[in-house]
Amino acid sequence: xxxxKVIGYARISNEDQSHFLIEGQQEEFEEYCFKHNYELLYTxxxxxxxxxxxxxxxxxxxxxxxxxxxxxxxxLLVMKYDRFSRNVQQALNVIAQLEEEYNxxxxxxxxxxxxxxxxxxxxxxxTQVLRQAHVERLIIKDRTLFxxxxxKKDGRYLGQAPYGYKNGRDYDKKPTLExxxxxxxxxxxxxxxxxDGYTQAExxxxxxxxxxxxxxxxxxxxxxxxxxxxGLVKIPAYKDEPEKYINGIHQPLVDDKTxxxxxxxxxxxxxxxSQYNDIAYLKSVLICPKCFKPLTCGKSKDRNKYxxxxxxxxxxxxxxxxxxxxxxxxxxxxxxxxxxxxEYMKEEFRRKSEIRHKxxxxxxxxxxxxxxxxxxxxxxxxxxxx
Amino acid sequence: xxxxxxxxTGSNEPSKNSFSExxxxxxxxxxxxxxxxxxxxxxxxxxxxxxxxEDQ
Numbered sequence: 512x513x514x515x516k517v518i519g520y521a522r523i524s525n526e527d528q529s530h531f532l533i534e535g536q537q538e539e540f541e542e543y544c545f546k547h548n549y550e551l552l553y554t555x556x557x558x559x560x561x562x563x564x565x566x567x568x569x570x571x572x573x574x575x576x577x578x579x580x581x582x583x584x585x586x587l588l589v590m591k592y593d594r595f596s597r598n599v600q601q602a603l604n605v606i607a608q609l610e611e612e613y614n615x616x617x618x619x620x621x622x623x624x625x626x627x628x629x630x631x632x633x634x635x636x637x638t639q640v641l642r643q644a645h646v647e648r649l650i651i652k653d654r655t656l657f658x659x660x661x662x663k664k665d666g667r668y669l670g671q672a673p674y675g676y677k678n679g680r681d682y683d684k685k686p687t688l689e690x691x692x693x694x695x696x697x698x699x700x701x702x703x704x705x706x707d708g709y710t711q712a713e714x715x716x717x718x719x720x721x722x723x724x725x726x727x728x729x730x731x732x733x734x735x736x737x738x739x740x741x742g743l744v745k746i747p748a749y750k751d752e753p754e755k756y757i758n759g760i761h762q763p764l765v766d767d768k769t770x771x772x773x774x775x776x777x778x779x780x781x782x783x784x785s786q787y788n789d790i791a792y793l794k795s796v797l798i799c800p801k802c803f804k805p806l807t808c809g810k811s812k813d814r815n816k817y818x819x820x821x822x823x824x825x826x827x828x829x830x831x832x833x834x835x836x837x838x839x840x841x842x843x844x845x846x847x848x849x850x851x852x853x854e855y856m857k858e859e860f861r862r863k864s865e866i867r868h869k870x871x872x873x874x875x876x877x878x879x880x881x882x883x884x885x886x887x888x889x890x891x892x893x894x895x896x897x
Numbered sequence: 898x899x900x901x902x903x904x905x906t907g908s909n910e911p912s913k914n915s916f917s918e919x920x921x922x923x924x925x926x927x928x929x930x931x932x933x934x935x936x937x938x939x940x941x942x943x944x945x946x947x948x949x950x951e952d953q
Binding site: 768771772775776851852855856859860863864867871874875876880881883884887888891 | 916922925928929930931932933935936939940942945946949950
């Protein structure tokens with residue numbers, strides 16, 4: 512009698528809490544085949560790959576292999592169904608494809624169902640096993656998310672360290688960010704250069720000779736807008752808790768004042784790009800309370816007139832401009848400065864203006880220059896009028 | 898209805914330099930904006946003037 516031919520599929524993921532090793536699974540395949548007198552043609556192994564879907568490197572190779580050699584294969588061997596998939600819906604589709612298109616059955620070594628695969632109860636039992644694997648994945652996912660959320664709430668930055676830092680471990684061997692001094696210097700310089708009026712492209716060109724190697728047009732923007740540089744850690748929305756930032760345990764590279772001045776400058780430049788609208792004059796000034804993106808404006812029309820509104824492009828939540836303007840005016844009417852505050856600002860303004868004037872004397876016009884400029888403008892005007 | 902109010906200072910009528918750190922930061926930020934804005938405009942005027950002079 513001709514030996515049945517099988518291929519094996521072994522998998523282990525990073526987060527998996529099963530105790531299977533790839534080598535262990537391979538040994539089991541060999542032992543099983545020897546015991547049942549099967550011929551093991553090949554074993555595909557996916558290491559560090561999740562079973563949430565079939566987008567796995569070696570699984571794709573396996574599919575390619577079966578496309579060509581399916582006539583030679585009788586069984587696909589797995590250690591357990593959770594090695595095969597932890598997604599019931601996709602798993603059933605793939606099983607149907609293997610069985611109907613290629614006439615290949617799946618055998619699970621550790622879960623011998625003990626019924627002929629044609630039996631309806633076989634389908635029921637296998638679905639139960641797959642459902643269990645699916646539930647385990649959801650539990651693992653939930654536990655991982657909870658653990659990450661907890662670590663973030665402790666002020667730990669998870670994930671790949673941003674430029675200026677490297678991933679490290681503290682005394683408790685828990686993840687933290689460690690400063691890379693020369694990269695940190697470059698980051699600080701970038702913030703200061705931006706405040707000095709250099710564009711992001713110029714900053715990139717200036718930083719490259721200092722050892723900055725990041726590629727892409729948006730790399731400077733990403734650095735300038737990351738709150739991790741002022742020591743904050745982002746806690747993403749989780750269940751009922753909204754997204755928020757908290758103080759991290761890592762060392763900040765930039766002070767708050769510099770950072771927020773840079774953000775204001777970036778926002779102002781973005782606003783300048785967006786077209787000013789006379790009617791919806793708070794366009795790009797108002798921000799969405801959920802995602803903090805600037806609101807845009809739009810209008811809808813009925814038979815008689817247009818109705819203007821502000822809208823968040825992400826959440827599609829619109830607000831009437833009349834109501835928004837009224838509330839905005841209410842806020843403005845409630846703000847005033849005390850005499851001492853005004854005095855302080857006057858002094859500060861004078862002091863800062865003097866410093867700025869001294870620093871940028873060459874780039875600023877003096878009185879004779881302004882007179883000359885006005886004279887030229889007057890000449891141009893005269894020419895065009897008469 | 899809400900009454901007109903000053904930016905909170907921690908006292909009813911603050912004397913000079915008795916602002917809290919946060920308040921001072923806010924006032925400084927406004928000054929920075931004003932100075933930035935004015936000097937940017939002056940620099941642009943100079944640039945425009947230079948261009949006009951060249952054209953002439």
